[in-house]
Amino acid sequence: MREIRCIVFEDGELIKALVAHGRRTGKSLPPGQISSFEIERSKEVVARMTITSDEGQKTVIPTSGAQLAAAMIAYCIDRKVPVPAHAAKSITVIDDHVALKITMAGD
Template sequence: MREIRCIVFDDGELIKALLAHGRRTGKNLPAGQITSFEIERAKEVVARMTITSDEGAKMVVPTSGAELAAAMIAYCIDRKVPVPAHSAKSITVIDDHVALKITMSGD
């Protein structure tokens, strides 16, 4: 038997998770304001932030795969949301929001 749990992030929480992950890993975003945020669901889930500099230049910063998962897991841990270490984790989209899917086996 398996148990599946999904932790659904709203866009604001996901942006906070990505920003914190960037600071933690030294991958800071370019200077400017986040002017748009979108989720693409292709082969894998991709979170895209558009950063607009004070001069008006736009840069799209995509995050996906292991980096997106790491940001979401760290955000949960920072907020004391339990994420079992020995569980399978994947990223999915539920109701137009990105979710961390945790699968635990009943062994």
């Protein structure tokens, strides 16, 4: 028997997670405002932020895979949401929102 738990992120929470992860890893966003955010569901889930500079130049920053998972896990840990270290973790989309899927093996 296995237990599966999903932590569903609202877009604003996912943006905060990605920004904080960028700061933590030394890959902060370029100067400007986040002008759009979208989730792409292809072979893997991709979160795309578009940053628009004060001059109007747009930069698209895609995040997926291990980077996306690391940002979501760190966000949970920062907010005291338990994330078991030995559980399998994956990214999925539920109701048009990105979710961290945690699968724990039973006894």
